Amino acid sequence: MTILEIDNISAGYGSGPNILKGLSLKVEQGKTYCVIGPNGAGKSTLLRAICGLLHPRSGRVTYKGEDISKSRTDEILMKGISFVPQDRSLFPDMTVKENLRMGGYILKDRKELDQRIEKVLTMFPILAERSSQHSKTLSGGEQQMLAIGRTLVLQPEIIMLDEPSLGLAPKITQQIFEMVSFLKESGMTVILVEQNARKGLEYSDWGCVLDLGTNRFEGPADTILNDPRIQELYLGKRRNNGQEGAE
Amino acid sequence: MSDAVIENGKTQTNQALESRKSSQKKIFLLVLLAVLLLFPLTQFVVGGMNYWLHMLLFTFMYIAMASSWNIIGGYAGYTSLGHNVFFAIGGYFTGVLLVYFKISPFLTAPIAGIIALLVGLVVGLISLRTKGSAFIISTIALMMLVKISFDNWDYIGGTNGMSTPLLMLPVEVVKFPFYYYLLAIAIAAVYLSYRVRHSKFGLGLRAISQDETKAEVAGIPTNWYKILAFALSGLFVGVAGGLWGYYLTYLRPNIFLTVLIAAQMVLMSVLGGKGTVAGPIVGAILFIAIDEFFVANLGFTMLNIAATGLLLALVLLFFPRGIVGTLKERGKLPVFLDWD
Amino acid sequence: MTQTLQVLLFGVALGGVYALMASGLTLVFGVMRIVNISHSALMIFAAYIAFFAFQNYSLDPILSIFITMPVMFLMGVAIYKIFFSSIKSTERTGELTVLLTFSLALVLEGVMGYLWTNVYRSANPSYATEAIFFGPFFLPKGQFYATVLSVAIIILLWLFLKYSRIGYAIRATMQNQAAAQVVGVNVERMAMISFGIGIALAGASGSLMSYLFTFYPGKHWEWIAILLSLIVLGGMGSLAGALVGAFLLAIASALVGYHFGPTWSPITFFLALFLILLVRPQGLLGKKMEA
Numbered sequence: 029m030t031i032l033e034i035d036n037i038s039a040g041y042g043s044g045p046n047i048l049k050g051l052s053l054k055v056e057q058g059k060t061y062c063v064i065g066p067n068g069a070g071k072s073t074l075l076r077a078i079c080g081l082l083h084p085r086s087g088r089v090t091y092k093g094e095d096i097s098k099s100r101t102d103e104i105l106m107k108g109i110s111f112v113p114q115d116r117s118l119f120p121d122m123t124v125k126e127n128l129r130m131g132g133y134i135l136k137d138r139k140e141l142d143q144r145i146e147k148v149l150t151m152f153p154i155l156a157e158r159s160s161q162h163s164k165t166l167s168g169g170e171q172q173m174l175a176i177g178r179t180l181v182l183q184p185e186i187i188m189l190d191e192p193s194l195g196l197a198p199k200i201t202q203q204i205f206e207m208v209s210f211l212k213e214s215g216m217t218v219i220l221v222e223q224n225a226r227k228g229l230e231y232s233d234w235g236c237v238l239d240l241g242t243n244r245f246e247g248p249a250d251t252i253l254n255d256p257r258i259q260e261l262y263l264g265k266r267r268n269n270g271q272e273g274a275e
Numbered sequence: 276m277s278d279a280v281i282e283n284g285k286t287q288t289n290q291a292l293e294s295r296k297s298s299q300k301k302i303f304l305l306v307l308l309a310v311l312l313l314f315p316l317t318q319f320v321v322g323g324m325n326y327w328l329h330m331l332l333f334t335f336m337y338i339a340m341a342s343s344w345n346i347i348g349g350y351a352g353y354t355s356l357g358h359n360v361f362f363a364i365g366g367y368f369t370g371v372l373l374v375y376f377k378i379s380p381f382l383t384a385p386i387a388g389i390i391a392l393l394v395g396l397v398v399g400l401i402s403l404r405t406k407g408s409a410f411i412i413s414t415i416a417l418m419m420l421v422k423i424s425f426d427n428w429d430y431i432g433g434t435n436g437m438s439t440p441l442l443m444l445p446v447e448v449v450k451f452p453f454y455y456y457l458l459a460i461a462i463a464a465v466y467l468s469y470r471v472r473h474s475k476f477g478l479g480l481r482a483i484s485q486d487e488t489k490a491e492v493a494g495i496p497t498n499w500y501k502i503l504a505f506a507l508s509g510l511f512v513g514v515a516g517g518l519w520g521y522y523l524t525y526l527r528p529n530i531f532l533t534v535l536i537a538a539q540m541v542l543m544s545v546l547g548g549k550g551t552v553a554g555p556i557v558g559a560i561l562f563i564a565i566d567e568f569f570v571a572n573l574g575f576t577m578l579n580i581a582a583t584g585l586l587l588a589l590v591l592l593f594f595p596r597g598i599v600g601t602l603k604e605r606g607k608l609p610v611f612l613d614w615d
Numbered sequence: 616m617t618q619t620l621q622v623l624l625f626g627v628a629l630g631g632v633y634a635l636m637a638s639g640l641t642l643v644f645g646v647m648r649i650v651n652i653s654h655s656a657l658m659i660f661a662a663y664i665a666f667f668a669f670q671n672y673s674l675d676p677i678l679s680i681f682i683t684m685p686v687m688f689l690m691g692v693a694i695y696k697i698f699f700s701s702i703k704s705t706e707r708t709g710e711l712t713v714l715l716t717f718s719l720a721l722v723l724e725g726v727m728g729y730l731w732t733n734v735y736r737s738a739n740p741s742y743a744t745e746a747i748f749f750g751p752f753f754l755p756k757g758q759f760y761a762t763v764l765s766v767a768i769i770i771l772l773w774l775f776l777k778y779s780r781i782g783y784a785i786r787a788t789m790q791n792q793a794a795a796q797v798v799g800v801n802v803e804r805m806a807m808i809s810f811g812i813g814i815a816l817a818g819a820s821g822s823l824m825s826y827l828f829t830f831y832p833g834k835h836w837e838w839i840a841i842l843l844s845l846i847v848l849g850g851m852g853s854l855a856g857a858l859v860g861a862f863l864l865a866i867a868s869a870l871v872g873y874h875f876g877p878t879w880s881p882i883t884f885f886l887a888l889f890l891i892l893l894v895r896p897q898g899l900l901g902k903k904m905e906a
Contacts, residue, residue: 081796102799117794119787130787133780134799178798354710356717401893408650408709409896412843415652416888419840423882534836538721541714577733577832581725587718588698591711 031057031217032078032109032186037087037097038241039077046085047073049241055186056234060208060218062249064225065238071221072114074238075188078219079111080104091186102134109186110179114194116171120164124155124174127163131178141181148177169200176207187211188219193227205231229253296610303611311458315451328450334563335457336519339464339511341543341555346471347508348541349549351501352484353403354411357418358540361391361509363531364421365516367431370526373439381456384517391513395506403501406487415534422532436527439520453522457515464511469552469614471507480504484550512540535580542587548597552614557598562586621752622873626866628754628762632823634861635765636838637845638772638854639816645789645852646809649699649712653720654817655838660723661687661821662830663731669738669825676738676826677760683818691814694719695807720835727832738826761823768819772812773854785809789852837881844888850898859899 032055039048047070055061063071076082078089080101089097096104119127128148132141149156152173158166163174172192179187189208193201201224208231211218222228229235235252237245245258252258314331318324340362348354365387369380380387402413426434442449471477479500482490491497520526539562547558565586566579594601602608603615640654661683668674668682698715737743742756776782787795788805796802824830841864849860864884872880891898 079797100801101796102801105799111797113793113797117791117797119790119794121790122786126783130783130795130798130800133784133787354714402889405892405896408713409892411710411713412650412847413889413892415836415840416844416885416892419837420882420885420889423879423885427878533833535721538717545714577725577728579725580728581722584718584721584723584725587721588715591714591718592698592701595711 029057030054031092033088033090034074034078035088035090037077037084037089039073039082039084041073041082047241048077048084050087051238051242052087053236053243053246055217055219057185057217058212058215059234060212060232061220061234061236062225062228062232063219063221063236063238064223064228065244069238070241071238072190075111075190075219075221078104079109079188081111105134105182105184108182108184109188110182110184111188112175112179112190112192114190116175118163118171118175118178121162123160123162124166125149125159127174128155128178128181131181135182144181144183148180151180152177167200168196169203172196172200172204173207176211184216186217186219188221190221191223192220193222193224201227226253296613299610300613312455315454318447322447325446325450328454330563330567332450332454332457332522334560335454335461336515337539337543337559337563338461338556339457339515340540341547341559342461342464342468342552343508343511344540345468345508345544345549345551345555346480347501347504349544349551349554350471350477350480350484351504352480352550353501353505354541355414355505355508356411356534356537356541357414357416358508358512359532359534359536360418360421361395361512362516362519362536363425363528364391364394365513366520366526366531367425368513369517370437370439370520371431373521374437380517380521381452384456384514387517388510388514391509391516392506394513395509396502399502399505403498403505418532418534418537422528425528425532432526434528436525436530438525439523441524442521453518456518460511460514460518465552465556467507467511468555471504472552472615476500476503481550535583538583538587542583542590544597545587545595546590546597548599548601548603551597551599551603553612554597554599557612561598617751618873619870622869623866624749624752624754625758626869627862628758629869630862630865631762631765632758632820632827633841633845633865634858635768635816635823636820637842637849637857637861638769639813639820640842641846641849641852641854641857642772642816643810643813644846645854646785647699647806648709649810650709650716650843650851651813652713652716652839653694653723653835654716654813655842656720656723656727656832656835657687657690657814657817658821658824658838659830659832659835660727661818662825663727663736663821665822665825666736666738669740675740676822677740677764679825680764680819680822683822684815685818687818687821688811688815691811691817692807694814695810699810700803700807720839724832724835731832733831733833735829735831736825737829740826743826757826761827764819764823768816769854769858772816776854781805781808840888841881841884844884844891847888847891847896847898850900853898853900856898856900 034051034053036050036052037048038046038050040046051070051074063074065071073082077084080096080099080103084097088095091107091109096107119130122130125145128145129141132144135141149159154170155174155177158170163171166174176189192204192208196204205227208218208220220228220232229249229252232249235247235249236243237252237258245252315328318328344355344358365384368387368390369383372378372383373380398417402410402417405413425431431437442452471480479490479495482493482495483497483500487497516531543558543562544555545558546562547556548554590597596604599608599612602612636658640651643649643651664683664686665676665679668679669676698719699712740757742760745756746753747756747759776786784795784800784805785808787798787800788802792802845860845864846857847860848864849856849858864887867887868880868883871883
């Protein structure tokens with residue numbers, strides 16, 4: 029079932045040129061989508077356009093049949109779409125618990141908020157351990173965990189992650205992707221923007237290649253992963269007999 | 276666009292057009308100069324021109340100060356809100372020499388300018404280590420420092436200041452020396468501004484004002500350029516200050532060291548178009564005209580202050596490129612204002 | 616020795632009041648990176664309100680806080696809407712806001728001067744001239760009340776920021792504006808509210824100022840330079856920093872005034888400001904303010 033539909037949108041920042049130029053994408057509930065593509069293609073811009081940080085200049089974004097193109101971020105959050113920006117965007121001088129509280133900022137019911145925070149802490153024991161530490165003292169992987177945990181406070185239906193593995197060591201990257209799996213298993217729809225295209229596609233159901241502001245190719249993730257053209261253009265050297273090519 | 280690019284792009288017709296424009300401008304300047312030089316003589320023909328002489332020499336002084344401020348505030352993009360410090364230093368320097376040593380400010384004013392320049396160098400060495408709003412605040416701190424020091428310095432009269440002797444000339448001609456001197460200063464200051472604008476130094480300053488990091492990376496000695504710009508911007512303000520105390524016949528910290536004068540320098544440059552040669556001149560003339568209108572009609576200095584603030588705010592919000600800047604942007608700049 | 620301690624006591628007492636004055640200024644910077652040059656002019660405006668309330672209606676200056684704070688809050692919101700909500704955030708924003716608040720300060724000075732002239736004013740409720748004794752030391756009653764009140768207001772402010780929902784949102788905006796947006800904070804509205812709170816704090820300060828110091832419209836330049844020195848030393852955008860800076864410099868200036876004469880004590884602030892901007896512009900606890 030299509031839960032989110034992006035219909036031919038164009039968008040840009042300020043009075044600048046369009047970064048997204050007529051982009052369309054259909055997102056189905058419960059699936060994990062990986063958006064890859066070169067720098068400047070508009071991947072982050074797409075996510076921002078969906079969650080209301082940016083409004084499309086033309087075209088429409090529809091969520092569960094409702095047009096959210098002009099909605100505010102807090103309205104969209106309320107409806108069930110959450111966003112984890114690049115560089116995690118945590119509040120450095122707030123504790124883990126306070127960060128989680130901010131995650132549920134739009135919830136007015138204090139008790140409900142406390143319950144949900146507890147739930148997230150149960151899900152991520154490491155965060156529970158560090159709950160009164162300032163978030164700036166956490167390691168990179170822990171910060172990413174907190175960023176994801178923060179979105180879960182709102183129990184979203186769709187969760188969007190912008191380059192979650194950016195700047196993290198390979199071992200931690202593995203943990204991050206396992207978290208993505210966990211989100212998937214919980215029934216959430218995940219939209220992932222990943223520079224680490226190979227890894228991203230491995231953990232996704234569907235892949236979508238963005239270039240120059242539009243959706244160039246899309247298809248099942250493993251098809252995209254194995255497609256020689258895409259491999260050459262976006263994934264690095266071709267695989268030879270199953271050997272890994274250079275990234 | 277650099278002059279080099281324009282040079283290479285010229286065709287024969289363009290060259291002819293350019294040289295016609297440039298001779299138009301030269302004629303304009305010569306006529307203007309002649310009128311200004313001869314104007315005081317109307318005193319003998321018509322009489323009672325002292326008010327106009329005052330307005331004109333006052334305008335010359337402000338043209339000099341605004342054009343000078345523009346070097347650091349406009350070209351380099353470093354807003355100085357404490358520029359009246361140079362004015363005060365100039366005024367007190369010549370004042371002390373006049374009151375205690377009987378030396379005429381007409382002789383000592385240029386030296387006052389040099390002193391202001393040196394002070395600018397020293398202060399610049401220290402305060403230009405900061406950027407942006409930090410720099411602006413440091414100029415305010417500097418101004419308050421100087422004000423308190425002057426307030427407490429008995430040798431120069433402390434808060435009461437000093438009165439300077441009157442120039443002993445008949446009333447019809449007493450303003451003449453000030454008129455011509457300040458005209459000369461105005462011409463010198465504008466000429467300095469023009470030369471800076473059209474030099475490699477000026478180009479470097481403009482680069483600094485747009486993106487200092489990139490300018491540094493491109494090899495421009497940003498520190499020295501900024502300090503030099505700051506010092507140069509104080510030069511003629513100091514000279515003007517040196518004369519003004521003599522003209523007013525008194526010196527007081529709360530005349531010379533009010534923020535109002537600093538604010539006016541900023542306003543004139545911004546209003547006229549900071550970063551251009553003609554901008555501060557246009558701004559100075561316009562500002563004084565408006566100021567006179569207010570004083571003449573309203574007659575209260577406090578509203579003067581409010582009006583300066585209001586005008587500055589309006590210009591900043593709606594008109595940030597100033598008159599010359601906006602006209603240039605729209606391609607409607609008259610030839611005689613195009614000196615960049 | 617007793618003399619020095621007495622001077623220190625004055626310094627500490629004054630520090631509390633300075634901290635209140637500086638808190639509004641640093642809050643506004645912390646949230647929006649706006650250096651509000653007109654803060655002290657607004658303080659003086661509030662002082663006039665308190666003064667005239669005292670003179671014409673015998674309203675105790677300290678009680679006038681209940682008037683000045685709400686009035687100044689609204690004024691702050693209005694100023695924000697008029698001047699700042701239309702400005703787009705670019706690199707030159709820092710300088711532009713300084714110049715804008717500078718022009719606002721001029722307008723306020725001019726209007727106040729026109730309405731109320733440059734005559735030195737000071738309210739004189741009874742406690743302004745009485746003293747409280749602590750053993751061999753004394754403190755003017757008015758000063759004592761002012762310090763206690765200042766500290767109380769600062770504590771309330773701190774509690775508000777730490778525990779209320781809006782307080783969370785404001786702190787979030789201060790720490791990471793982009794992240795605050797992402798979790799649904801209406802950053803524009805928080806900026807406006809913070810500005811209002813900042814000016815409300817100026818209002819409270821003004822009420823206290825009305826009897827603690829003599830004031831007139833032109834005095835705001837000296838005050839803003841003083842306040843800037845406090846928050847630059849402590850660190851722009853940090854409330855703790857404002858406290859630290861206020862107490863350190865208040866004590867230092869008291870000592871300077873004692874040794875060199877009262878007219879020299881303001882110089883402590885300006886010298887400190889100048890020096891800190893050079894050596895460590897982010898102060899002891901704060902963030903950089905370069906545009």
